[in-house]
Amino acid sequence: MNSRFTVLTTFCIVALAVLGTLALAVYASDAVSERQQRQQVDEFSNRALLRAELVSSEAETALRQLVRYDGTPCSDDHLKQLRQTEEQFRYVREVGWTDGVKLRCTSARGRVDTALPAPEWTSAAGFTAWQTETGKRGNERPMFNVRLGDHVVVIDPRFYLDIVPLDNTIELAVLETQDGTIISRSPGADHELLRAALQRNTNNAYFERRYYTVERSHRYPIAVVAYEPEDRVRRNPLAQLRHVLAPALVASLLGTWFVMRWRRKLRTPRNAILQGIRQRQFVAWLQPIVSLESGRCVGAEALVRWKLEDGSVIAPDTFIAMAESLGLIEPITDQVVHSVFDGAGSVLARRRDLHVSINLAGEDLVGTRVLDTLKDCFRKYAVRPEQIWFEVIERMLIDTARSTPALAAYRAAGHRIFIDDFGTGYSSLSYLQDLPVDGIKIDRSFIRSYAKGEEMNKIVPHVIEMARSLDLAMVAEGVETRAQADYLREHGVQYAQGWLYAKAMPADEFLRYLERESARAREA
Structure with a gap:
């Protein structure tokens, strides 16, 4: 009897100790995860507010710019001003x-x-706003209209929430603060819950079995409301303990493993990018560059894409600025370089007439680190330096004293340097003379109007003449029609890229594109 009692007592003490440890671990884990999850909702809403304020700021700037127009309303000159503002x-x-x-x-x-x-609704600054529906019947979508004076700008509400999602269970919306009208919201967001959360005095709390946070703008009459189901933010410890009650000892180890694994899945934007870098998810897609004289493909521009584990692909506009702000752009550039050689190194070694153009970020201009990355690639694939071109966005070259030495080193190594998006920054003749570059890329915004049957943007002839006076090569971006290509060729532009020829594509599709082009050339 005593022996049985001792065994039972010992078992109960051990069981209580194990269960107590599990309870404490579960409680501590839940407390930590709840804090992190709440911070994630708060961070997501904060980022959404920054995007909403950015969109609102663009609308305000455009309207204040248009207010200064003093010509005849709806004249040809006025319509031209309206189109230029839309493109800007x-x-x-x-x-x-x-x-x-x-x-x-x-x-x-x-x-x-x-x-x-x-x-x-109206604002104290004189702005008025309203929502309209656009599109064919049965497929309408809302548009947001903002007016100042006699001018109106139209904004797609989806731009207000165009940010990388941190968690697929967080619902999000941008609301007008006067009467709670929703400007934009995620598909699953509850309209009434969003307005009720906005009307409460607290900025974050548990409400209607959800955790919500409200971020109000100090610049505009808008607010962001984000919420997540309460059971995603904080768990019920007793419910978890019932699952581990019988196999207490084993469950303590498995529970710890599960919690650590679960916590690792809580990803901030920095962790998401770092994981993408570790898993080599940043790859180069190639968009053909065509000779306007011969119509043949002479190379391609390498455009970075973030390919996730599920196969979905994220465009660079979504993550490049974030990676630069977090100081993570350099390893992404390195992965793009390796991806270019892994995908197209063999064809570059066979065809010396082809090149690939790689974009450099601002951090890449601090030194010549990329040249070191290229050395191993050149040895492995026998590609020549002159087959790798580099593109630098114009705004990164404002500080010529900082960027010139790096550009000179790239050219000395045998690479050609092109200024990307030329004409959108601080382009001038003296500016070009001071930089060791080989060519420019004419931004797509300058030739877009020609596709609509309008005259070519007046800046284009000046850009072409500036480049020709300095004997610089020219590549036109965004060529979508034969008329654009003919105009550019007749005015001395050597190369073009755009949907007229092909969109950006994975490396294996680019190789098939070259094979089809070679087959057509042989048949001709």
Whole structure:
């Protein structure tokens, strides 16, 4: 009897100790994870507010720029000004002018005669705003209209929430703070819950079985509301203990392993990019560059893509700026270089007439680290330095004293240097003379209008003449029509890239593209 009692007592003490340890571990783990999960919701809403303020700032800047126009409304000159404003601002989808009663002309539709809706809300700065529906019947989507004075800009509400998701269970929305009208929201966001959360006095709390946070803008009458199911933020410790009650000793080890594994999956943006770097998820897609004289492909531009484990691909606009701000752009550049050689190194070794152009970030201009990365690739694939070109965005070259030595070192190693997006920054003749470069890339925004049957942007002839006076090669970006290509060829531009020829594609598709082109050449 005593022996049995001792065994039972010992078992109970050990069981209590194990269960107590598990309970403490579960409680501590839940407390830590809840704090991290709440911080993630808060960070997500903060990033969304930054994006919403950026979009609102573009709309404000565009409108204040248009207010200064003192010409004849809806004249040809005015319509040209409206179109230039639309092209200048990334998030503006259309620009219009109204006489206060009707919309009289827009950048996309020219002269119109459309009744002006009543504004849904106003701001102290004189702005009014309202929402409209656009698109074919049955496939409408909302658009956001902002007016200052007699001008109106139209913004796609999706731009307000165009950020990398941190968690697929976080719901998000941008609301107007006067009456809680929703400007943009994620597909699963509850309209009534969002407005109720906005009306509460607290910025973050548990409400309706969800954890929510509210970020209000100090610049504009907008706010971001984000929420996540409460059971995703904080768990029920007793419910977890019931799953590990019987196999207590084994469950203590498995539970610790599970918690650590679960915590590792809580990824911040920095961790997500770092994991992408560790798993070599950043790859180069290649967009053909074509000779305008012969029509043959002479090379390609390497464009980085983030290929996730599930096979989905993220465009660079989503993560490049974040990687630069976090100081992680250099390893991404290195992965792009290796991806170029892994995908196209063999064809570059066979065809000396081909080149691949790689984009350099601002950090890559601090030194010549990329040249060291290239050395191993050259030895492995027998590719020549003159087959690797580099592109540098114009705004990164403002400090010529900082960038010139690095550019000179790249050229001395046998590489050609091109200025990307030329004409969108501080381009000038003296500026080009001071830089050791071989050519320029004409930004797509300057030739876009020609595809719509309009005249070529007046900047293009000056850019071409500037490049020709300095004997610089030229590549035109965004060529989509034969008329654009003919104009550029007739005016002395040597190369072009754009959807007229091919979109950016994985390396294996690019190799098939070259094979098809060679087959057509043989048949011809």
